[in-house]
Amino acid sequence: MKKLWLQENKWEDVENYLKQKSTIMMPFGSVEQHAKHLPLGTDAYLSQQIAEDVAKETGTLIAPPVWTGWAPHHMAYKGTITLRPETLTSIVEDMCESLIYHGFSKIILINGHREANLPPIKIGMTKVRNRTGAFLAIADPFYINAEKGKELSEVAEGGIGHAEELEASQMYHFFPDLCSPEKAEINIPKHHRFMQHDPHVSGDKMITASDVGTYRQATKGIGIMGDATKADAVKGKIYHDTMIANIAEFVTYCEEKIDVEIRKKDIPL
Numbered sequence: 001m002k003k004l005w006l007q008e009n010k011w012e013d014v015e016n017y018l019k020q021k022s023t024i025m026m027p028f029g030s031v032e033q034h035a036k037h038l039p040l041g042t043d044a045y046l047s048q049q050i051a052e053d054v055a056k057e058t059g060t061l062i063a064p065p066v067w068t069g070w071a072p073h074h075m076a077y078k079g080t081i082t083l084r085p086e087t088l089t090s091i092v093e094d095m096c097e098s099l100i101y102h103g104f105s106k107i108i109l110i111n112g113h114r115e116a117n118l119p120p121i122k123i124g125m126t127k128v129r130n131r132t133g134a135f136l137a138i139a140d141p142f143y144i145n146a147e148k149g150k151e152l153s154e155v156a157e158g159g160i161g162h163a164e165e166l167e168a169s170q171m172y173h174f175f176p177d178l179c180s181p182e183k184a185e186i187n188i189p190k191h192h193r194f195m196q197h198d199p200h201v202s203g204d205k206m207i208t209a210s211d212v213g214t215y216r217q218a219t220k221g222i223g224i225m226g227d228a229t230k231a232d233a234v235k236g237k238i239y240h241d242t243m244i245a246n247i248a249e250f251v252t253y254c255e256e257k258i259d260v261e262i263r264k265k266d267i268p269l
């Protein structure tokens with residue numbers, strides 16, 4: 001492949017790529033507030049950085065990034081842009097089915113947003129899987145690198161949430177000019193034990209919905225949930241490198257070992 005990003009190639013390059021490979025990555029972000037120390041585009045910048053570094057390791061093509069996601073509760077702060085979940089699901093379906101039409105049969109969705117984006121993306125990929133037979137999987141920074149994240153983290157229980165230590169560390173490493181570490185804060189709310197939001201804390205949990213009012217209150221008018229004061233660029237690089245190795249391993253496995261039979265190819269209409 002001449003260029004890692006699909007949109008930077010000519011159509012003939014894509015045709016040639018498809019003679020060798022059938023896997024493509026697709027990064028999803030979000031334009032949502034990330035407190036006072038990280039930019040609104042954090043999740044989008046990170047998913048694109050991750051996709052690019054996996055592409056360098058594996059030679060896998062990357063589809064154009066989807067910048068916006070589903071983030072209604074973050075509308076509590078200026079600048080956030082949220083799609084309706086149905087819109088995001090439709091974007092997943094239409095982009096994936098366009099690529100499947102051309103001959104891609106394995107699609108790795110890179111999500112930069114952790115939990116809010118996941119339900120609409122998962123619905124989209126499940127529809128595409130069932131309609132077409134293509135293989136689809138989501139690599140989410142948190143879940144594909146949970147072990148290293150837990151090992152590296154130095155924050156107290158409840159310290160991992162939103163705009164916290166791990167994503168801040170990754171941002172400080174790659175995009176220092178967009179970050180203001182001196183404005184990083186701690187906000188570890190006291191919830192009922194079943195409402196613990198930190199995925200590093202094991203135990204019985206309820207799943208609750210948030211809205212702009214309660215979210216603004218819970219994030220103290222700052223936008224942070226968790227602890228960003230222990231973030232640093234060195235930690236961010238270590239965290240990122242194991243994430244890339246894990247995703248690259250899975251992308252290679254998909255390309256080489258997963259057999260796919262495409263049952264149906266339709267132009268999204």
Ligand SMILES: [Zn+2]
Pocket residue numbers: 034042043112113162163167
């Ligand atoms: Zn984020």
